[in-house]
Amino acid sequence: MLAAEYILVLLIVLPLTAAVVAFLWPRYAAPVALVSAAAMLLLSANLALLITATEPIRYNLGGWQAPLGIALYADGLAVLMVSMTAIVGIAVAAYARAYFQPGDSATGSRVALFWPLWLLLTAGLNALFLSIDAFNIYVTLELVGLSAVALVAIAQKPEALRAAMRYLLVSLLGSLAYMLGVALLYAQYATLDLEMLHLSMNATPATWTALVLMSSGLMLKAALFPLHFWLPPAHSSAPAPVSALLSALVVKAAFYLVLRLWLHVFEEIVTVNAAQLMGMLGAGAILWGSLQALRAERFKLLVAYSTVAQIGYLFLAIPLAQTEGASLAAASAAVYLALSHAFAKAAMFTTAGTVLHVAGHDRIRDMAGISQSYPLTAFTMGLAGMALIGLPPSGGFMGKWLMLNAAFVSGQWWWVVVLLVGSLLAAAYVFRVISHAFTHLEQIPYQIKLDWKLEWPGLLLALLAALLSILALPLFDALNISTVLSGTPLTESKP
């Protein structure tokens, strides 16, 4: 067992180095990537075990204390996010290995670049989740954003390229707004360390503006309604493994930062009205995203709009956390929903990719016969759908139940209505897809045998999402994500 600090560093350095290795030797890019994915899975599991035994870990890089240097930080929330990245990562990597065939007309020639790009994305995500320095987070946001754009564009199709262009411009604008906010914070408090900022926080104009700027930038990157316009084209035209990564992980990174900022760093100055506004936008996302998902003709477009809706649920945690008694429930709910959605959405996108592979299209109306020829894929669709709707014992159920709990305790009963309507709409669009996929045809149209790597990663992810309530309860208690609300040590903690 390694000490926790080493794991923090390795979680970032390993994918970075592996990316360079995969770039230098494209022949071995895929094996290198898969080995790294397995290593990161082990590392994050190791980290989870260590964090349950001790307090949150803070590690000053280069030996320089804040505010001079940059620190890495891991509490329960960060560890859960890193684990989420590792689990989704290895599943999607296995799927991508089988999905990208050299003979493909589209990504064909650029397949070799998928692996370094994916590894850089993972390095950026881990660096983001483990960072506690405001400007360092900006650099990690760029790392994540550029690799995400490249992965969308790797499909070479005109609509993917246009979607990637829009995504890039949106991402850059968001990053700039975020950086301006950081500049204002530095001018006001002369530090970039999030914990020091939290301790020195005062309600000044610059602080307020910084919060608005940083949140706007992050809302753009998280595709929160009404700034979601870039997501459906990008996630629906990207190759299926890329869509899985983007919906499951990249948008969560932005939300994770919003959660940290609103629930901890800016806690003193966040007003009830501002939090309610965030919740309203979340409600808008749920309703708008679900309605558009109902109208979608293509499977991948439906799943992409479902992401818009599910992101809205996450933002409901912000107003719910403002009340004392409900804040832990709200934060836990957000984390449950984030995890469950990551697994379920990644699984759903892998099934969409499989449908595309076997049928040549992903029109929902013509998806009959899938369950006959590919029962595993259809089962995955069902399980993932179950988690998205929020049926027990899925993680979605646990998250929504906790959120209802928080809503009642804090007296904000209007969110209950939003949650119920959202779940009904989710059920509607999920059943729409399921009913078509499970329609039996007299003549089986699909003859292709699928590589197991095209079906099992999605199935395992969907199982994880569908059973998350059972599996995660003890883990959640142990990881004690209440530290996201209470604070972090400023000095290095010795194990």
Added chain:
Amino acid sequence: MTGKFIAKNFALLIIAGSVFAVLAWSVWSLPQSTGLTFTVQAQMERSGVTNPVTAVLLNFRAYDTLLEVGVLLLALLAVWAFAPIDDNYDEAVTPPATAQKALTAFLVPVLLVVAAYLLWVGASKPGGAFQAGALLSGAAVLLALTGVPYQATGIGLRLLLSIGLLMFISVGLAMFPSAFLQYPGDWAGVLILVIETAAMISIGVTLALLFYGRVPDSQLSVPPKQDHYTDTDKLQSDARDIS
């Protein structure tokens, strides 16, 4: 000037004006603070260099710089992911004029020397790897515009591109079990120079290749074909754009 044009631009003006007003309000009452100047100054002796900005970039906040070198490499990979494939890296659209050739012949060595100087002086005055790398790439662009074809083959090029990031990570791991990105003993100055040299090479080559904006076919080696399908019809249907 249609009504719609006026209305749209008026709305934009209002929005821009109000956003600017909020931003102006935010900076009006910023406290007069010396920021982290004195904190940095107190640690300058241990940093291994005498220029405070270099100390911050390559010692106190070296992790940011490491990620930043990664972002630069990522940008090139991103461009290669969708750029047109072109093995003929020759930028001279028209044959270069004599004056252009003479100027290039004069400038390129000057640029190389100034780049080396900037790299060296970065420890005590403004300068460093990024500035030097930019000059190197400028020299490469000048050469390309004058018709010197660029050989962009094989693993040699990829090594040049990656040496910056690899050196940074390697030096960072020098004291790894006890610390990351901490320079052992009195070696800070030397190690910083080593990192900067490697970074300069990588930055120069990366920026030059970003200028070309195309990817040579030799850099996109296709992995050996894997036999995942048992149905030959499917292999034929792969010719359709299905992903």
Added chain:
Amino acid sequence: MSAEHLYLLTGMALFVMGGVYVVSNPQLLGKILAINVAGSGVFMVLITIAYRARAEYPDPVPQAMVLTGIVVAVSATAVALALAVRVRNASSDNDTDKTTEE
């Protein structure tokens, strides 16, 4: 109003102008240039913050932030421009003139 306030306001104005131009102008190249203008605005704000330090030398941390920011901005602009070229070529392959963003 001191000189510092002027610089700060100019930086903010550049940021706002760039941002507004990105969302309102249909030309791709214009959007990319506007992002750069907005970035320059943010850098100007940071440099002014460094200048405000008024100590033996200007505050090195915002200066380092600007240097890092410039490298990131250059990388992102390179990707954006290459992507814009590719989008235009892909569109003209389909016989529609799409230098504007949809």
